[in-house]
Amino acid sequence: MARKPKLQETEKGTVLFNVDPIIIKDHYEVDYIHSYAQDSPFFRGLAEGRLLGSRCPSCDYTYGTPRAHCMRCGDKTEWVDLPLEGRVHTYTTCYFGGEEFLEETPFHLILVEFDGVDTLFLSRLIGVEPGEIEIGMRVRAKFRRLSQFKVTDVYFVPA
């Protein structure tokens, strides 16, 4: 047994913001192992320049954002190609955002509606200035050449 046990000192220190009360910087970071699971075909589709939705074979409801099971009747849905042209259902221009997206401001968010499709799709619209977007405006899907396997591999431009 050591005669004088002692912790090793380090120069790690702590970032201190205030002393009354004591406020310190408390760092936290994590990499998740995230599976797109049943949504995976959608993200593969983006890499192939396809925008996939899903359709319920039982009640014919067609989803502009895919889901593996129908929210109306509970049946398993089938993958369908969505048209690559649609219309702006609603929109906004964000001048602020969550920290992750702050550097990208201002950016335009749109919900896209497609002919013959019952639900919508959330995406970015580029190539327009604030004030140039209108509900009903025709828009066309474009895909990143180098996929990131994120929903942002697809975005829209004026048709």
Place this chain on the structure above:
Amino acid sequence: MRDVYIVAAGITKFARARPKADFRYMVKEAFDYAMRDVPKLKPEMIDGSVCSYFSDHFTRQLMAGIMAQDYLGLCSKPSKRVEGGGASGGLCLQTAYDAVASGRMEVCVAYGFETMSRVTTWKGNEFIALASDTNFDYPVGGFYTGYYAMMVRRHMYEFGTTVEQMALVSVKNHGNALHNPWAQYPMKLTVDDVRSAPMVADPLTRLDICVMSDGAAVCVLASEDAAREITDKPIKISGVGTGTDTMRLADRPHDEVILLPHENPEDYRGLKYPGVHSFRAGRVAAKMAYEMAGIRDPLRELDFIELYDAYTSSEIQTYEDLGLCRYGEGGKFIQEGYPRMDGDIPVNPSGGLLACGHPIGATGLMQAAFAFWQLQGTIGKHFSGDDTLQVPDARRGLVHSHAGTGTCITVTILERGF
């Protein structure tokens, strides 16, 4: 099911940051305020509790509910956390209601908190946006103000709602708060002030949106027998309703309006519902609570409302969901002055979330506390002697708590007891 009453309530003054008090201390502060109001309620009479806080990210302490329970000295009594985004406080109140109504408890404490100052405002916005689908929504530019902006943009398109009408909500709520000593941001504003504030997500400006807060709130619920022992001013919970909707705005259906008793299908011919312009969960919650409380015409049968106005637009949309006016008439409703203090039905007499702040897990309980004091007629007592905001002879009120993009919504009807 038994009748359930609120017998006491307490809140902390909401602030951008309370660095000298952690969540346990704030809950204790609100709890002690409530206990001081009803000296006949002894700690040993409390059978258990329900806790609400929204975000493990803000708290970064799992099982924080039990830590609050521990700090209040309520261990080893039963307790559990309920979570439903921005509606967590409303769900907490209703879960405590369930505990007493079922006969499992005679006295149940509902407490909630949030400590949003632990990150910067923009990191906080990122956390909140994680309450949107992280596969399909969040990565596109996760930002709740953006989502609400898209919803109200469609509301404007469908119904002709204007940004000036939205600004009137901000003017009203910040103005009411001038007489609420608990409020975080009381302000005398004009429509011009609201419109000339920095644009956050078009058409919502900085003054169309509530802020981040630290705070806690508590309501104590009791059975009739217990309530009679504790207070001579109990307030009865006469209706509870809860609704939900799809997580993704994109998935909202385009069906027919869910009608309240005073509405007709002809009112809404051709209207696709809820789309992204209305909150189906709010309508479902209201319908359920009205049926339970026997309310057929809410505008006439309610004396005031405390509702979720994290955005001026959501207040206008909620007038419609609650059936105070028809769908599409929410803008006109505020323009004509109905929800003002001197109007037919004061909405957010406290100043709402816009002016009081929105420490998420505490918010629904704060709204219930304000409604409880309104119905007791004790606003002056709890507002430093200023009873400007006391709704004269208030007998029945509604509390509305709301999450996500209208993803989970609670409506609770309160009325004078005994």
